[in-house]
Amino acid sequence: MLDRKPLGRDGAFEALAALLGNRLSLSQSDRDLHGRDEGHFPLMAPDAVVYPENSGEVAEIVRICAGAGLPVIGWGAGTSLEGHAIAPRGGVCVDFQRMDKVLQVLPEDMVAVVQPGLTREGLNTELRATGLFFPVDPGANASLGGMASTRASGTTAVRYGTMRANVLGLEVVLADGRIIHTGTRAPKSSTGYDLTALFVGAEGTLGLITELTLKLHGQPEAVSAAVCAFDDMEGAVNAVIATIQSGIPMARIEFVDRAAAAAFNAQSDANWPDAPHLMVEFHGSEAAVAEQAGRFGEIAADFGGQDFRWARKPEERLALWAMRHNAYRAMMAANPGRSPITTDICVPISRLAEAVEETAAEIAASGIPGPIVGHVGDGNFHALLLPVEGDAAQWEQAMKLAANMAERALRLGGTVSGEHGIGMGKLKYMDAEHGQAWQVMGAIKAALDPENLMNPGKLLPGSN
Numbered sequence: 001m002l003d004r005k006p007l008g009r010d011g012a013f014e015a016l017a018a019l020l021g022n023r024l025s026l027s028q029s030d031r032d033l034h035g036r037d038e039g040h041f042p043l044m045a046p047d048a049v050v051y052p053e054n055s056g057e058v059a060e061i062v063r064i065c066a067g068a069g070l071p072v073i074g075w076g077a078g079t080s081l082e083g084h085a086i087a088p089r090g091g092v093c094v095d096f097q098r099m100d101k102v103l104q105v106l107p108e109d110m111v112a113v114v115q116p117g118l119t120r121e122g123l124n125t126e127l128r129a130t131g132l133f134f135p136v137d138p139g140a141n142a143s144l145g146g147m148a149s150t151r152a153s154g155t156t157a158v159r160y161g162t163m164r165a166n167v168l169g170l171e172v173v174l175a176d177g178r179i180i181h182t183g184t185r186a187p188k189s190s191t192g193y194d195l196t197a198l199f200v201g202a203e204g205t206l207g208l209i210t211e212l213t214l215k216l217h218g219q220p221e222a223v224s225a226a227v228c229a230f231d232d233m234e235g236a237v238n239a240v241i242a243t244i245q246s247g248i249p250m251a252r253i254e255f256v257d258r259a260a261a262a263a264f265n266a267q268s269d270a271n272w273p274d275a276p277h278l279m280v281e282f283h284g285s286e287a288a289v290a291e292q293a294g295r296f297g298e299i300a301a302d303f304g305g306q307d308f309r310w311a312r313k314p315e316e317r318l319a320l321w322a323m324r325h326n327a328y329r330a331m332m333a334a335n336p337g338r339s340p341i342t343t344d345i346c347v348p349i350s351r352l353a354e355a356v357e358e359t360a361a362e363i364a365a366s367g368i369p370g371p372i373v374g375h376v377g378d379g380n381f382h383a384l385l386l387p388v389e390g391d392a393a394q395w396e397q398a399m400k401l402a403a404n405m406a407e408r409a410l411r412l413g414g415t416v417s418g419e420h421g422i423g424m425g426k427l428k429y430m431d432a433e434h435g436q437a438w439q440v441m442g443a444i445k446a447a448l449d450p451e452n453l454m455n456p457g458k459l460l461p462g463s464n
Helices: 009-023 028-033 055-068 120-126 144-149 195-199 233-245 258-268 286-302 314-325 327-333 349-366 392-411 427-434 436-448
Strands: 048-050 072-075 092-095 102-106 111-114 167-174 179-183 207-215 222-229 250-256 277-284 306-311 341-346 372-375 380-385
Touching (some): 028 048, 055 072, 179 195, 233 250, 306 314, 327 380, 427 436
Antiparallel strands (some): 167 179, 372 380
């Protein structure tokens, strides 16, 4: 970065206005819009919002902010749950909505190069004619830059992996305005540190992602989905464990508890039995899908699975997974007058039943509604804890339930978050999960961002 005369706050805004014109917003409404995500945190608004259109503008924005000591926070679709993109220390929010293009699709290499503001649904719409698709599906129509920054996963991770497995390379603007490129379009490399993996999951604390090279997958020849009920939670979870340990290549295997199933019935007229359910999907050739479905049906029956409902037509599958993706809204509608606290943990598959059963028992004993759903094929499940709105005692009790889930995950050899990430919400568990490795993360942050301007207050030591 070139040496520059230090800028004050007002000087920085003047420089940003000269660079961006009306793509700099100081309006209270716009700042407030970028001061909340979908988590439970109070409003924490930035001082300004900017809307760049290319990497060069992002680099100049960062240089200007660095000159004034202003924090820089990236913003995708605002769907994060742990306060990742809000501004506890003010600063400038960089909204990537204008950087939403597919830059290149290379079908022969099964690779796409995209800008960070493009959403996963937007990418798959662009890919329809190629026979390829991007599989990572967190439910929300999140931006791909945000998904990389939080190392997102979702319903299909059990088959296709998380963002970590599907990002081949990145363009990143560092805290001093340098633009670097990591990775290549090649399937593998053994040339030095894996900087791509470093920035995937860094939650914007090391730099701003301005371009992604993504791995694509072929559309399966055949797809079949089903939902089935179980007498109890134990049977459903043990069926998941047996299915995974049997090596059946599931594309999705989702758990929905009794309360969540009831919410689906109320919201979507699903007419499901009053019971826990598994939602499953198989991808492959016609013969492979039929074989996989048959094997799963046998395993499910051994654990009390019943009332199988198959969705073989595209519109039927779409409706089934739309129900799962809208689980949050359905559960909120079923519990009016309550404040949501959403949390997740991930454990080794052998400890999944123990983790789910202990969590369900503790939630039931609390008297606070807490439906459980999860991407249980990879050991990841979520609880939506619902204390009465404005009831401080219930809020504290719900936060304790969430803390106990995190501690349970660590005790069972797992992680405090398999999907939502850390942000501000789970900072207090990082030392217990990572020990001295967390301090190493802090040292990397200090080396790349010595002034602590990139998304401060999140993820790293000294942030709380």
